[in-house]
Amino acid sequence: MGWRFMGGSHTSFKQLAKDAWHYIVAVPTFISLMHVTETYAFSTELTSGPSMAPTLNNDGDVLIVERLSSRHGRIYPGDIVIACSPQNPNIKICKRVIGLEGDHISFHPNVGSRKVITVTVPKGHVWLQGDNIMHSQDSRHYGPVPFALLKGKVWMRAALLEWPFLMEEIQKIVADLGHDKAPGSDSLSVSLFHQFWDTHAPFTLAFFSKFHRWRVIHKGMNSTFIALVLKIEGAAELKDFRPISLLTKKFC
Amino acid sequence: MGTWNFLWFLTKKVATGALIGITVSDRFASIVSINGMSMHPTLTPGSTTLMGWLKGDQVLLEKFCLDKYEFSHGDIVVFKSPSNYKETCIKRLIALPGDWMKVPETYEIIEIPVGHCWVEGDNAASSLDSRTFGPIPLGLIQGRAVCIIWPPERACKVERRIPEGRISSY
Numbered sequence: 001m002g003w004r005f006m007g008g009s010h011t012s013f014k015q016l017a018k019d020a021w022h023y024i025v026a027v028p029t030f031i032s033l034m035h036v037t038e039t040y041a042f043s044t045e046l047t048s049g050p051s052m053a054p055t056l057n058n059d060g061d062v063l064i065v066e067r068l069s070s071r072h073g074r075i076y077p078g079d080i081v082i083a084c085s086p087q088n089p090n091i092k093i094c095k096r097v098i099g100l101e102g103d104h105i106s107f108h109p110n111v112g113s114r115k116v117i118t119v120t121v122p123k124g125h126v127w128l129q130g131d132n133i134m135h136s137q138d139s140r141h142y143g144p145v146p147f148a149l150l151k152g153k154v155w156m157r158a159a160l161l162e163w164p165f166l167m168e169e170i171q172k173i174v175a176d177l178g179h180d181k182a183p184g185s186d187s188l189s190v191s192l193f194h195q196f197w198d199t200h201a202p203f204t205l206a207f208f209s210k211f212h213r214w215r216v217i218h219k220g221m222n223s224t225f226i227a228l229v230l231k232i233e234g235a236a237e238l239k240d241f242r243p244i245s246l247l248t249k250k251f252c
Numbered sequence: 253m254g255t256w257n258f259l260w261f262l263t264k265k266v267a268t269g270a271l272i273g274i275t276v277s278d279r280f281a282s283i284v285s286i287n288g289m290s291m292h293p294t295l296t297p298g299s300t301t302l303m304g305w306l307k308g309d310q311v312l313l314e315k316f317c318l319d320k321y322e323f324s325h326g327d328i329v330v331f332k333s334p335s336n337y338k339e340t341c342i343k344r345l346i347a348l349p350g351d352w353m354k355v356p357e358t359y360e361i362i363e364i365p366v367g368h369c370w371v372e373g374d375n376a377a378s379s380l381d382s383r384t385f386g387p388i389p390l391g392l393i394q395g396r397a398v399c400i401i402w403p404p405e406r407a408c409k410v411e412r413r414i415p416e417g418r419i420s421s422y
Contacts, residue, residue, distance in 0.1 A: 025268070028272055028275075029268050029271060029272065031275065032268075032271035032272045032274065032275035033271055035274075035275040035278065035279065036271055036274055036275065039278060073337065073338075084389070084391030085367065085391070086367055086368070086389040086391065087365075087366050087367040088366070088367050089321040089367060089389065089390040089391035089393075090320065090321060122335070123335050123336070124333065124334055124335035124336050124337060125334070142365075145389075146332070146334040146335075146337070146388070146389065146392060147337040148332035148333070148334070148337035148392050149389060149391045149392060150337075
């Protein structure tokens, strides 16, 4: 626009007013554009909590959520959705859809109990469960969730260099460890970590997340033993001992 | 050439207006029309005969209550039906989270779970409400009714009618 010469002429004032009006209208227009995009097209969410490990990280994942599917009922079992929590409408939850209306869901009401409850999902509801069965508050606790509470389907996950350790990175490192490493002092060999990845992954990820967030390493990581084996009988000086160090072993 | 310019100008204006209109209707206030008997006589459907347009009461909703989901007993709220996400219903809030209430027509006393509420229509005879589908999550609520704005002879502020002796909130 440039600066107008503010001298006397009637038309230049009108032009100034017109320009000012354009700038004033731009603000609510921009805000409305943001709102409409966020509510009807795409929005972003930050994750928090372990209930979707190992699919999503504990902390620091940025999810790109698309809003059209839940508006038109195109959500299917297996989708990860963002929903309004039935226990607190001010917070949002991120879970996987396990069943739609009419499906029969069987589950253990408490982790570790052998009792099985079977539930039919009523009309207009869905059954949500977190991937991390042991640490997830979901439909097993508050029942089927009305479809209208679903706010969007998770479409993508954004990841940058500064983000916390990703499940994929840890998985790759564990996979690269030699399978037949000698057992440590606790007799667990590395192949155990490979075979039971699904079981220990949430705990391993929690260990790394805790380190990333709180700069805390478990005490056991730093503990070590150094065994001194006698080279000759009756050894009295340090040079007569052979040290066997058990550093870099994880003691629990 | 001039027509294209004019059409483009018009499109921009319409798009801007639509964007701002949608935002205002989602965040501040919107208008709904009543077409069910469940809130009679407070809110009546279709008594004027104007070609299907403006048939029922037109009610002004405010959306500021959705910031913190704090409601009062007796508020009339609009919410998405728990049995069909495409439908919206309008009923009165009878009980809020943590209230103990007696379920009508039974001898049961229930506590409204956290994050849920109990809604009932004023016209108990023809109302599909919490007596059928139980307490509903507060997240389903889309707005609170403030006043009736059409037809003019029924235009008035919607009163909060608190039902006597039904609930106890501790």
